[in-house]
Structure formats: structure tokens, C-alpha cells
Amino acid sequence: MGKKKSKSQVHANGTNSVAATKRETSLPPLGNKVGSASFTAINTLTKPALFSFYDEDITRNEGNVYDKALLSNASQLEMVPPSIAVRHERSSYAKIINFVAALFILFISGILFPMISECLFDNDQLVKGVIVSFLKHGITIKNRIVAEPDMVPDWAVFGTEGIIFGSIVPFIDSFVRHKRLPNTRSIAYKNTLGSFIRCANTLLGIIFGIRKIEWSSSLQAAGAWSLLNIVLWLFFDGTLTVLFPGLAIGVISSLCCAQYTSQLSQTLYFIDFYFFGFLMFSKLGRYLFN
Numbered sequence: 001m002g003k004k005k006s007k008s009q010v011h012a013n014g015t016n017s018v019a020a021t022k023r024e025t026s027l028p029p030l031g032n033k034v035g036s037a038s039f040t041a042i043n044t045l046t047k048p049a050l051f052s053f054y055d056e057d058i059t060r061n062e063g064n065v066y067d068k069a070l071l072s073n074a075s076q077l078e079m080v081p082p083s084i085a086v087r088h089e090r091s092s093y094a095k096i097i098n099f100v101a102a103l104f105i106l107f108i109s110g111i112l113f114p115m116i117s118e119c120l121f122d123n124d125q126l127v128k129g130v131i132v133s134f135l136k137h138g139i140t141i142k143n144r145i146v147a148e149p150d151m152v153p154d155w156a157v158f159g160t161e162g163i164i165f166g167s168i169v170p171f172i173d174s175f176v177r178h179k180r181l182p183n184t185r186s187i188a189y190k191n192t193l194g195s196f197i198r199c200a201n202t203l204l205g206i207i208f209g210i211r212k213i214e215w216s217s218s219l220q221a222a223g224a225w226s227l228l229n230i231v232l233w234l235f236f237d238g239t240l241t242v243l244f245p246g247l248a249i250g251v252i253s254s255l256c257c258a259q260y261t262s263q264l265s266q267t268l269y270f271i272d273f274y275f276f277g278f279l280m281f282s283k284l285g286r287y288l289f290n
Contacts, residue, residue: 110162166285
């Protein structure tokens with residue numbers, strides 16, 4: 001028979017066991033409130049079994065320390081925002097560089113856009129170079145407001161139009177977010193560089209199809225493009241902030257070029273081309289500015 005341990009040794013061993021047990025037991029990051037059923041159950045299960053060896057004062061103090069630790073973990077969890085809400089704010093220098101780069105890319109895209117529009121014609125009534133006549137109205141405005149029009153080249157006007165087309169939808173999006181209005185289906189569509197490239201390739205494919213397919217009439221080709229634009233808008237974007245401004249620009253382009261739109265087919269061509277062109281610039285603008 002070994003010697004019976006004294007009360008002080010039992011107390012010391014119990015204290016060491018409690019300390020070792022507390023070191024091994026990590027505090028669960030719970031967000032439950034003190035007094036709730038789940039908190040009481042978990043607190044009871046996680047307390048060391050050796051608590052029964054101690055006086056009630058000691059266990060009550062230890063329990064208070066443990067409860068405070070749980071509350072600290074819970075408060076830390078409540079302070080951590082969800083991953084969706086976490087945003088890394090960029091410096092002002094980076095924002096300025098991004099803004100200047102966005103304007104430059106939109107300017108270059110505006111210069112290339114008239115070259116693409118000149119390639120659109122069919123085998124019936126749509127003549128080559130008619131679609132670009134709407135963009136040339138900017139040159140007419142430039143010649144009226146600039147004292148020496150030759151100092152401002154025509155490609156600068158086209159580049160400025162590209163900046164305008166690419167900035168309309170990002171401006172509307174920022175206004176919608178500022179007013180906290182519902183932005184219909186804007187989250188479901190990703191505005192990436194790849195989506196813009198696919199959109200540009202689609203426009204080139206449509207232009208190639210209009211030129212190469214033997215249409216029975218220009219109205220047939222323009223009507224088919226109008227129906228296709230609905231599907232393409234739903235596929236590439238689907239937001240009302242692109243639909244209504246795009247339709248408005250298409251109608252304005254047909255009205256400004258009324259001398260070329262004596263028939264319904266030419267009117268539809270203008271609406272189709274500039275609606276899809278506005279969709280393409282909107283995706284590029286959203287990608288660059290956001």
C-alpha cells in the first residue's frame with residue numbers, strides 16, 4: 001500500500017491537470033449568447049471533469065473566465081465581415097492609373113469601331129459605308145464648334161465617341177448603386193475581358209454573315225438580326241441599364257440618318273448595329289472601370 005496523498009498534493013495535481021486540460025482544449029468559436037440552451041450544454045460538456053474536486057468558489061471563478069473567453073470569441077466572430085463584403089481598397093494612385101488606362105482603351109476602341117462598321121453591307125439595299133454615317137455626325141459637330149477643324153483629326157472624334165459609349169453604362173451603374181436602387185440581374189453576368197472578346201467576335205461574325213449569305217431582301221437580314229439581338233442581349237448582359245440606352249441610341253442613329261433610312265430595312269440595320277455596338281462598349285466599360 002502506497003502512502004496516501006495529502007490534500008495539498010491532490011490540490012496541486014488537480015491544478016496541473018486542469019491547466020494541462022485547458023491547454024489541450026481549444027476554445028470553440030461560438031456565437032451563442034450566455035444563458036441559451038446551446039451555450040449551457042456546450043459549456044457543461046467542455047468543462048474538465050476535475051472541476052468537482054474544487055470548492056464552489058474556484059469553479060465559479062474558472063467558469064466566469066471560460067465564459068468571458070467564449071464571449072470574446074463570439075464578439076470577434078461578429079466583428080468579422082462576410083467574405084462577400086470584404087473589399088480591398090486600392091490606393092488613389094492605382095485608381096488614377098486605372099481610370100487613365102480605361103479612357104485610353106476606350107479611345108482606341110472608338111477609333112477601330114468605324115472601321116468595323118464600314119465592312120457592313122449586304123447583297124440587296126444596304127450600301128457599304130452607310131452605317132458609319134451616324135458616327136460621322138460627330139465630325140460635323142466638331143467642324144462647327146472648333147475654330148480650326150483641321151487641327152482636330154477625325155480619328156480623335158471617333159475616339160471621343162468610343163469613350164462616351166463606354167462610359168454611359170458604368171455611370172448609370174454607379175448612380176444605381178449610390179441610390180441603392182435594384183439593379184436587375186446585374187450580378188448574374190460577369191464583365192470580363194473574355195466576355196468582351198466573345199462579344200466582339202460575335203459582331204464580326206454577324207457582319208460576315210450579312211455580307212456572305214444571299215438574303216432574299218435587306219428586310220429579311222435586318223429582321224433576323226433584330227431577333228438575334230434579343231438572344232445576344234440575354235446571353236451577354238441581360239441588364240436593363242444596357243437595354244434601354246442601347247435601344248435609345250439605335251433609334252437616335254436611325255433618326256439622325258433619315259436620308260439613308262428611307263426604307264424599314266435600313267432603319268432596322270441602324271438600330272441593330274448600334275444596339276449591339278453599345279452592348280459591346282458597355283461590357284468593355286464595365287470591365288475597365290469596375
